[in-house]
Amino acid sequence: MLKDVIDLLADPNDGTALAGKDDFSRLVSESGHSFDVARQGYVTLAGGAGLKHNGDSLEMVQARETYLSLGHFAPFVEAVTNSMIEIVDEADLSDAAQPALLEVGAGTGFYLAHTLDSIDNSRGIGLDISVHAAKHLAKCHSRAGAVVADVWDRLPVRSGSIDAISVVFAPRNPAEFQRVLAPKGQVVVLTPQAGHLDELREPLGIVGVETGKVERMYEQAAGFLEQSAAPVELSFPMELDRASIAAQVGMSPSARHISQEELARRMAELPETMRVTARARLDRFRAVSK
Ligand SMILES: C[S@@+](CC[C@H](N)C(=O)[O-])C[C@H]1O[C@@H](n2cnc3c(N)ncnc32)[C@H](O)[C@@H]1O
Numbered sequence: 001m002l003k004d005v006i007d008l009l010a011d012p013n014d015g016t017a018l019a020g021k022d023d024f025s026r027l028v029s030e031s032g033h034s035f036d037v038a039r040q041g042y043v044t045l046a047g048g049a050g051l052k053h054n055g056d057s058l059e060m061v062q063a064r065e066t067y068l069s070l071g072h073f074a075p076f077v078e079a080v081t082n083s084m085i086e087i088v089d090e091a092d093l094s095d096a097a098q099p100a101l102l103e104v105g106a107g108t109g110f111y112l113a114h115t116l117d118s119i120d121n122s123r124g125i126g127l128d129i130s131v132h133a134a135k136h137l138a139k140c141h142s143r144a145g146a147v148v149a150d151v152w153d154r155l156p157v158r159s160g161s162i163d164a165i166s167v168v169f170a171p172r173n174p175a176e177f178q179r180v181l182a183p184k185g186q187v188v189v190l191t192p193q194a195g196h197l198d199e200l201r202e203p204l205g206i207v208g209v210e211t212g213k214v215e216r217m218y219e220q221a222a223g224f225l226e227q228s229a230a231p232v233e234l235s236f237p238m239e240l241d242r243a244s245i246a247a248q249v250g251m252s253p254s255a256r257h258i259s260q261e262e263l264a265r266r267m268a269e270l271p272e273t274m275r276v277t278a279r280a281r282l283d284r285f286r287a288v289s290k
Pocket of ligand 1: 171
């Protein structure tokens with residue numbers, strides 16, 4: 001709940017601390033700005049200009065929830081959580097500490113909830129620009145606080161407050177990650193790799209992973225974040241039935257360039273089940289000291 005992470009949150013306009021008011025129906029900053037908490041439990045923390053786009057649609061969020069809950073990405077979920085556990089262990093926090101986690105572009109909160117379950121006393125902000133995702137995030141775990149915000153803006157998070165950040169197939173803001181990380185904090189990033197879902201690409205006409213994605217991530221990070229552990233390549237087969245394939249296609253924009261009718265026609269021609277490769281790479285960063 002937002003209560004669990006209130007000391008980590010900040011006014012998106014000026015970075016001042018927030019406090020819950022009127023039984024946490026709104027958050028008010030030291031500088032007097034007020035942000036209503038939606039009845040579903042999430043809060044939108046956007047500065048004056050508001051949010052510039054909507055992120056994932058309701059249909060995409062529902063498809064993601066279906067796909068993840070079938071366990072097809074379990075090795076990814078385990079790998080991210082294990083990395084987050086290592087980071088918190090390496091931070092060597094006091095026994096009384098409540099490790100502070102942040103997941104950016106957190107979607108339904110499936111990964112965040114798994115990590116919160118695996119780290120005693122931890123609490124976590126699930127941040128996403130999609131209101132539909134935030135509704136899921138708000139109920140993904142009792143120690144998760146759901147925030148609607150744009151990762152490209154100033155993050156509504158207190159400087160130096162976060163022990164571990166995770167980013168799974170979502171955008172990153174290295175300068176802001178550097179600012180919000182605690183001194184021993186680190187970032188885990190999972191990015192899809194060439195070969196990810198390859199078996200679906202040709203029959204369904206979905207777009208491949210662009211080349212140079214990892215190189216660009218390191219270029220963007222330069223001066224703000226530096227590598228803190230050797231990258232790990234993850235690759236595993238998934239047995240997907242048609243319903244799972246439909247959920248996989250529905251949760252990403254990669255098939256949006258062909259019409260729904262054409263997609264349905266191509267889906268109907270697929271075998272009942274397919275063996276499909278999942279492939280991604282896990283990178284770890286710490287803040288470059290200022
Ligand atoms: C591919 S999904 C990944 C979701 C989740 N990490 C997972 O793997 O299940 C990308 C997510 O990033 C969110 N997103 C896209 N642009 C964003 C932005 N500028 N700021 C915050 N979230 C954003 C989308 O709404 C979506 O939930």
